[in-house]
Amino acid sequence: xxxxxxxxxxxxxxxxEASWTVFGITILTIAVSWVCGLVAALAQRSDWKAxxxxxxxxxxxxxxxPTLIQxxxxxxxxxxxxxxxxxxxxGVIALGINSGAYVxxxxxxxxxxxxxxxxxxxxxxxxxxxxxMRTIILPQVFRIILPSITNEAISxxxxxxLLSTITVVELTLYAQTLIASTFRPxxxxxxxxxxYLLLTTILTFVASWLERxxxxxx
Amino acid sequence: MxxxxxxxxxxxxxxxxxxxxxxxxxxxxxxxxxxxxxxxGSGKSTFLRSINALEVPQSGFMEFEGLSFDFRxxxxxxPTPAQLQSLRARVGMVFQSYNLWPHMTVLxxxxxxxxxxLKMPRAxxxxxxxxxxxxxGLYEKRHSYPARLSGxxxxxxxxxxxLAMKPRLMLFDEVTSALDPELVxxxxxxxxxxxxxxxxxxxxxxxxxxxxDVSSRVLFFDKGVIAEEGSPEILRNPESERLQQFLHRILxxxxxxxxxxxxxxxxxx
Ligand SMILES: Nc1ncnc2c1ncn2[C@@H]1O[C@H](COP(=O)(O)OP(=O)(O)OP(=O)(O)O)[C@@H](O)[C@H]1O
Ligand SMILES: [Mg+2]
Numbered sequence: 001x002x003x004x005x006x007x008x009x010x011x012x013x014x015x016x017e018a019s020w021t022v023f024g025i026t027i028l029t030i031a032v033s034w035v036c037g038l039v040a041a042l043a044q045r046s047d048w049k050a051x052x053x054x055x056x057x058x059x060x061x062x063x064x065x066p067t068l069i070q071x072x073x074x075x076x077x078x079x080x081x082x083x084x085x086x087x088x089x090x091g092v093i094a095l096g097i098n099s100g101a102y103v104x105x106x107x108x109x110x111x112x113x114x115x116x117x118x119x120x121x122x123x124x125x126x127x128x129x130x131x132x133m134r135t136i137i138l139p140q141v142f143r144i145i146l147p148s149i150t151n152e153a154i155s156x157x158x159x160x161x162l163l164s165t166i167t168v169v170e171l172t173l174y175a176q177t178l179i180a181s182t183f184r185p186x187x188x189x190x191x192x193x194x195x196y197l198l199l200t201t202i203l204t205f206v207a208s209w210l211e212r213x214x215x216x217x218x
Numbered sequence: 219m220x221x222x223x224x225x226x227x228x229x230x231x232x233x234x235x236x237x238x239x240x241x242x243x244x245x246x247x248x249x250x251x252x253x254x255x256x257x258x259g260s261g262k263s264t265f266l267r268s269i270n271a272l273e274v275p276q277s278g279f280m281e282f283e284g285l286s287f288d289f290r291x292x293x294x295x296x297p298t299p300a301q302l303q304s305l306r307a308r309v310g311m312v313f314q315s316y317n318l319w320p321h322m323t324v325l326x327x328x329x330x331x332x333x334x335x336l337k338m339p340r341a342x343x344x345x346x347x348x349x350x351x352x353x354x355g356l357y358e359k360r361h362s363y364p365a366r367l368s369g370x371x372x373x374x375x376x377x378x379x380x381l382a383m384k385p386r387l388m389l390f391d392e393v394t395s396a397l398d399p400e401l402v403x404x405x406x407x408x409x410x411x412x413x414x415x416x417x418x419x420x421x422x423x424x425x426x427x428x429x430x431d432v433s434s435r436v437l438f439f440d441k442g443v444i445a446e447e448g449s450p451e452i453l454r455n456p457e458s459e460r461l462q463q464f465l466h467r468i469l470x471x472x473x474x475x476x477x478x479x480x481x482x483x484x485x486x487x
Contacts, residue, residue, distance in 0.1 A: 121317035121376070124270055125331040125383060126307030128299070135330070139321050 011178065011191075018174040019195055025088070025170065026157045026199075029095040033156065036100025041107035042133070055104070062101030068162055070094050075166040091163040099156045106148045110141035143214045150207035154200050161196075171195055222281075223248045223418055224387060229268055229278035229289070231261075238264045239275065240442040246387070246420065251413045253429035253450075254422045256439030257464060262422040265439070266389045269420065270309040271302050283308060283386060307335055310380030311389040314396050316372040318364035324351065324375050325360040328382045336383065343382075350378040354408055370401030374408055381412075388412065390421035426453055426468060438464065 036058075043055035062070065074097075075090040085093065114137055122132040164173035175188040182188070222245040231239040238261045246252055254262050267273040269280075274297075275289040285305055288295035297305070318327050328347040332338040338346075351357045354374045356367075364372055373393055380388060390409065394402040406428050413419055413432045423429050429436055430450045438446040438461045446458045456462045 115315075115317070117313060117315050117317035118319065120272060121311075121313065121319075121379075124272060124306055124309075124311040124313075125380070126303045126305075126335050127331070128303060131334065135334070136319055140319075143321065 014174055014178075015171070015191065015195065018169060018171045019199070021088075021168065021170045022157070022160050022195075022199065025092055025095070025160045025163065025168070026153070028092045029099060029156050029160075030153050032092060032096025033099035033103050033152070036097055037103025037107050038138075040100060040104035041111065044104070044108060045111070059101045059104055062098055063105075067095070067098050067159060068165065070098050071162055071166060087163070087166045087168045090166060091160070091168050095156060095159055095163070098159070099152060102152050102155075103149065106145050106152060107141060109148075110145040111137070113144055114140055146207060146211055146214070150204065153207075154203055157199055157203060158196065161192075222246055223250075223283070224269070225279075225281040226269070227279040229265070229275045229280070231264055231268055231273055231275045238442050239268065241278075242442070242444060244437070244444070246418060248386070248418050249416045250434045251419045251421070251432050252435045252437060253433040254420065254437045254439055255424070255426070255429060255453075255464070256437075256445075260439040261442045262439050263391050266311070266391050266420060266422055269387075269389060270306045270311055271297060272306075272311075274302075307331075307383055308385055309387045309389060310383060310385035312373070312376050312380055312391070312393050314392045316364075316369070316376040316396075318367075318372050318376055318379070320364050323361050323363055324356065324367070327364070327375060328379050331379070332382050347378070347382055350381055351375075354378050368401060369397045370404045373397065373401075373405050377405075377408060377412075387418045387420070390419065390423070392422050392424065394423070394425060424468065426465065429453065440464075 040055045040058055043051045046052050046055075071091065071094040074094040075085065075087065078085065078090075118136055118140065119129075119132055122136045123129070127136070160168075160170050161172040163170055164176065167173070171192045175192045179185045179188050224244070224246040226242065226244045229239050229242045230237070242261075242265055244252075254265070256262050264273055268275045268278075271287075277290045278288075280287045280289070282305065285297075285301060286295060287297045287301070290296065318324075319330070322330065325344065325347055328350060329340070329343040332343045332346070333340060348357060348360065351360050354377070356371055356374060356378075359367060359371065359375075364375070367375065377393075393409070394405050397405065402425070406425065409419070409421070410428075410432050421429075430453045433450050436448060436450050436452055437444050438452070438456075438458075440460050446452060446456065446461045448457075452461065453465065456465055
């Protein structure tokens with residue numbers, strides 16, 4: 001049997017690279033999902049019915065269909081109407097749009113937790129509705145939703161494994177190629193699981209650090 | 219009387235088919251302190267909120283510091299969003315629930331609007347805020363978050379936050395009603411000192427004694443109209459039967475409240 005350090009030398013760099021890919025996809029996906037989620041949550045409070053309905057449809061569609069199908073729609077479906085994306089971009093967009101619907105629901109809950117008086121006192125001083133939202137309401141919402149938004153980020157992180165199906169060389173696909181030549185699924189999937197655990201744990205630590213930072217306020 | 223600072227004519231406001239303001243007219247001269255009293259639901263808050271257009275009336279005219287509005291929706295003088303903002307920036311309002319922003323320190327609460335809206339340099343905004351906070355006796359608390367302050371302290375900061383915009387007119391909507399009785403005094407003292415400094419004020423209050431002492435004029439609201447109006451003297455010698463009944467009821471509630479409170483304390487002892 002080959003010793004552990006030799007194995008690490010052989011497969012380590014590949015796993016590291018795949019981990020970076022997962023990390024990159026996750027960060028970009030979170031960014032996309034926050035934008036989608038914020039826009040959808042605000043759209044749900046729009047004065048225009050069409051805008052509210054569009055946001056409602058988005059959330060309803062995403063939450064009611066499997067994530068894998070959404071990924072396939074973006075990567076395999078869109079080329080049919082002339083939109084061809086590389087696997088990485090398609091993956092980020094698909095997962096970002098997916099997670100955005102859940103972020104929208106979280107943000108919506110956060111917004112309802114802020115008392116009406118917070119907005120009124122800002123408007124009464126002469127702030128525009130947009131400025132009130134940006135400088136008074138959203139900073140408070142962010143503190144409230146931090147725990148739920150962390151959970152959502154962790155789901156996103158784990159969902160990156162779905163992108164193995166559209167040829168993104170992330171951890172799962174990388175492990176699968178190794179397994180195909182070594183016939184040792186147990187070790188390699190364990191390795192993938194351990195790396196994911198490490199990444200989710202780091203994410204949790206960052207989030208609880210942020211939460212502690214804000215804990216002393218209001 | 220010189221040109222009034224604020225002129226309101228025939229202000230009407232309905233929520234659905236509930237007509238809350240049935241054509242209210244009022245002129246306020248600079249330096250006047252006008253107290254508004256009246257039963258719950260008579261439209262006092264709605265009236266104050268129409269003055270800075272937190273509630274936009276369905277019709278009526280308004281003049282304030284060079285702004286003139288006609289609130290009929292089809293009117294050419296219907297306020298634009300920018301005009302509304304400029305009106306609100308010059309009219310300070312303080313609410314029953316202090317509504318300080320919990321994610322900002324006391325100092326940040328007070329400097330936020332001047333920095334953003336008046337484009338005041340940070341250092342100057344800070345200096346002026348510190349002067350205001352010293353005046354209300356809360357300079358030491360400037361780096362605290364609102365959650366660490368008592369209700370009375372929070373309400374004083376809310377007043378300072380409004381004053382930081384250097385408004386020409388201040389609106390107070392039952393600003394002591396949410397406070398524990400022992401904290402009411404400090405807020406009233408601050409308001410009395412503002413009045414003494416010549417600030418033009420409109421205040422909705424249930425503190426009849428306070429209204430009598432500081433106001434130049436008292437308005438009695440009843441079912442969406444000003445039912446009686448005059449010097450604070452009308453609180454001693456009300457003319458209309460409705461005001462008599464209202465004052466009687468308030469007095470009665472006070473006594474009942476005091477009695478139940480002292481008997482409660484007696485029971486505890
Ligand atoms: N945003 C609103 N939507 C619908 N109805 C409203 C709204 N605001 C006030 N009203 C109604 O208008 C009427 C007058 O309310 P307002 O708050 O002006 O009374 P008030 O004199 O301030 O009473 P209180 O002493 O209880 O504060 C009430 O019947 C109230 O239900
Ligand atoms: Mg009221």
